[in-house]
Amino acid sequence: MSHLMTMTMDMLNIKHPIEYVSGVWKFERTPRKGIKVRSTPDHLLHLVVSGSYLLKNNNRIYEIKPGSVIYYYATEDVEWLESKETVVFYSVAFKSEFIRPLPLESRVFKAVRSTVSAFEKLYGYSICQDEYVKTMGIYSSLLAILMDIQKYTSVPDSDKQKDKVADIWNSVEQKIRTEKKFRVQLNELCEMSHRSRATLIRICRKSTGESPMRRIRSIKMAEANGLLHFSTLNITQISEYLGYPRIHEFSREFKKHFGFPPTRIMNKRLG
Incomplete structure (x- = not known):
């Protein structure tokens, strides 16, 4: 059997x-x-x-x-x-x-x-x-x-707490990118991270060396630069994607950050 x-x-x-x-x-x-x-x-x-x-x-x-x-x-x-x-x-x-x-x-x-x-x-x-x-x-x-x-590059036990700090800010950045919240304000960042303003500012500075809003602006401009170089979107579409109500606001902020307008990259890309 x-x-x-x-x-x-x-x-x-x-x-x-x-x-x-x-x-x-x-x-x-x-x-x-x-x-x-x-x-x-x-x-x-x-x-x-x-x-x-x-x-x-x-x-x-x-x-x-x-x-x-x-x-x-x-x-x-x-x-x-x-x-x-x-x-x-x-x-x-x-x-x-x-x-x-x-x-x-x-x-x-x-x-x-x-x-x-x-x-x-x-x-x-x-x-x-x-x-x-x-x-x-x-x-x-x-x-x-x-x-x-x-x-x-694994983190030693003595640096675990430091790594946790980086994790908190990295999770905020990831949410910004995946949810396309590029026009987010500081109070919204606090809600995302469940941290107070003072704590979030301290965490961001430890993780990136920048204040939260300066870091978000860098992320937003980096995203814009990447889209201009590597996507098929035009400047109007990129402006809308990044949450700008008007295209000239996007162009002004881009020029302030990089020293030249987004049209320079677009014209070069289009040949």
């Missing part, structure tokens, strides 16, 4: 952490000084293969060398202060709401051997002619890079 054994299985409902990969590149930059640029929207990673330079980002100055990994998030101001030699680096841009932005103090770090290998494979797959191999290879290599980064 046979007996039937019933096994219960826990079903997993795991979504892919990467929504899409915007691009994978290998750049070569000749010696330069005082060059100001802006990073791409969402997450951006660089691995320097050869050459060195001074980098200014988030009010910090870094000496970048071969093997340095640089992380950017959500269109940041970047300045190459000086490079006396040609710099070669890999770059990958991707969108993920699952992956938490790295804290400001962990944006530049030394790659381990497996990370360097994963970047090399990532670029190799990006120029592969077989679309299936290309897609699977890019995602698997990127996930390997992110797993490495998680290991050697």
Whole structure:
């Protein structure tokens, strides 16, 4: 007489952490000084293969060398202060709401051997002619890079409280982006975070180095810059998307922030 054994299985409902990969590149930059640029929207990673330079980002100055990994998030101001030699680096841009932005103090770090290998494979797959191999290879290599980064940028126990502070502000920024609340006021930010004005201001300054409203303005302008460069929206549509009642208000604030009107980017994009 046979007996039937019933096994219960826990079903997993795991979504892919990467929504899409915007691009994978290998750049070569000749010696330069005082060059100001802006990073791409969402997450951006660089691995320097050869050459060195001074980098200014988030009010910090870094000496970048071969093997340095640089992380950017959500269109940041970047300045190459000086490079006396040609710099070669890999770059990958991707969108993920699952992956938490790295804290400001962990944006530049030394790659381990497996990370360097994963970047090399990532670029190799990006120029592969077989679309299936290309897609699977890019995602698997990127996930390997992110797993490495998680290991050697993990937060020590002594910094857990500091990390919780960053989490609070990061959750506010995430809500602003997902709900498109780019014209939010300070009292609304307090409601989002369930914190008092004084507490929220302190948390934001510790996490970003800026006041809440200044940070929101930076986020809004970064979003505008990204949309102008990488979307198919026109200036009127971008203005409406960001919550401006009139297009000239958007144009005025954009020019005040960047030093030039949004039409300059739009005209260049349209050729």
